Amino acid sequence: MDEFDKFAAKKGESLESVYERLTTLVNIMDHNNVYPISVSINTKFINCLQPDWSKYVTMVRYNQIGDVVSYDQLYDSLVRFKPHLHTSKAKKAAKNQDLLALLAYSNASSSQSHAYSSYSPQSYYVTHPLSVVDYKDEYQGELQGDS
Helix, strand or coil: CHHHHHCCCCCCCCHHHHHHHHHHHHHHHHHCCCCCCHHHHHHHHHHHCCHHHHHHHHHHHHHCCCCCCCHHHHHHHHHCCHHHHHHHHHHHHHHHHHHHHHHHHHHHHHHHHCCCCCCCCCCCCCCCHHHCCCCCCHHHHHHCCCC
């Protein structure tokens, strides 16, 4: 049971890998007549996922009404969102590239315009685009009754 308590995802570990390792651990525990309750297995599985999965976990949890489902069912539900996760990551990467290009252009423009005058740089803050959640993604309707 100590291994179960210490179970955690490795940095950058995929959904499939976390699921396979947890399944192996649960099977070993079953073989040794140790049976954790479903809720603790589900909680362990969900809490170990990478942060990118958080909004999909929320949507899956929101749509689980009443019955306690197994972590296998949670995994099956989350796998459906893998294409959306990749699309969302690609959009964030594109936004990041756009921001970097804008910043580079802005720096180049300002250094040219200030080349012949006295220039004192001012502080500015940039919000990291990966911390922005895009709530306009197309998958939003999939769990809102369209499934």
